[in-house]
Amino acid sequence: MLDIQLLRTNPDLVARKLATRGLQWDQSAFRALEDERKTVQTRTQELQARRNSASKAIGAAKGRGEDVSAQLAEVATLGDALTADEARLDEIQARLEEILLGLPNLPHDSTPIGSSDKDNVEVRRWGTPRLFDFGVRDHTDVGERLGLLDFATAARISGARFTVLKGALSRLHRALGQFMLDVHTSEHGYTEAYVPYMVNADSMRGTGQLPKFEEDLFGVPRGEQGKFYLIPTAEVPLTNFVRDQILAPEQLPLRLTAHTPCFRSEAGSYGRDVKGMIRQHQFDKVELVQIVHPDLSYQALEELTGHAESILQRLDLPYRVMALCSGDIGAGSAKTYDLEVWLPAQNAYREISSCSNFEAYQARRLQARFRNDKGRPELLHTLNGSGLAVGRTLVAILENGQQADGSVLVPAVLRPYLGGLERIQAV
């Protein structure tokens, strides 16, 4: 959520920044509402003040045992006007809130300007894609030939966009999550957390999934009490740790990580990545979240991105870092780096992690604050990134580690998690 003060005092800046996202923001509706808000609010508060002082006088007069019927009659005349004004003010403020909740964040000055992923800027590259002296298979082929990847069974159990893993592949999947958590907690200073996979609407609103992106979520009916939502990422529960909290400065930075399943409806992605486990309704991810002092959030973004990169490096997977352009970053983000891992069968780099600085966009919705050096509550900055998407990491290992005989090499750092297994063979 943007600062409404900014919309009031500098609407042109807001419009200009939003335009870099390809969004033509029509200020007129906002301005008209603001003007009305001002008159109605002033009038309402005047009426309230008159009612309050009159009521106080009645109390005092009664205390002295005087007759108050004249004063009662007078204050009664305020009633209707006040009720009407209060109702109108509520309406206006709800509308303003709606507009505010619908606006995405303003891209940071360092975010490249552009309209689509074609305009994203490569920042750096790590590793060298391996040269194959045999026909490269995609991860689906590799996994199915091993007899350990089973989409047919998944389809019978649930449907499209689900996966069943078996045997060593399932264990490799488990190992990846463990490995990532171990690195982030023991070397990068994150605190591991176990969190709910179903959350309430307030939490979804806090991180920005609601109200605009409800169609991307799975909801679980809950009778009278509305519904739960399945988390699309652990960002939601982790970032909501600080909703409605005022942190002491010495608690910062907060670094949290969790390994959770993520659930996405993938509405609107029909026809994209239909084959394989690239785009699933359910996938595992190790998420990194940082809650930091506003002055330090861009430094934190570089660090957090590095934390995610270090996993790819240890797994010896070639990747590149992309600075997403203004037209491609997520709604809440001011700046995003995507990590893209090399997938030889696609002959392309594919997203495996997305690291973003939300600045105060989420914090304002969450009312997540800290006490600054003046002792005043001030909004925090929130960041998050995948460290990494476990399913896609498995895909990368299957494709990059495949051998001519159909087996797959297990990256050295994962072998301790697999009882020393060096190579996954067909069963």
Added chain:
RNA sequence: GGAGAGUUGGCCGAGUGGUCGAAGGCACUCCCCUGCUAAGGGAGCAUAGGACCAAAAAUUCUAUCGAGGGUUCGAAUCCCUCACUCUCCGCCA
């Protein structure tokens, strides 16, 4: 699922219709005193929004005592609904 008790400021906690944005304590900030590691005295100390202003400060107004609704001239206080917490019983991985 049943029965009961709760939810007040950074924390603890008083407050059952008016003088309550809210006693008292703790914590914190400043000043004074004292001087040796802890104590005494004084002052300040919620959040958000509005008005005023070029802006800030000051001033002032409004709202906020779990959330929403109601009664009333007036609600932390009375009524209703909901959420959450705790205790006991039941069920249960």
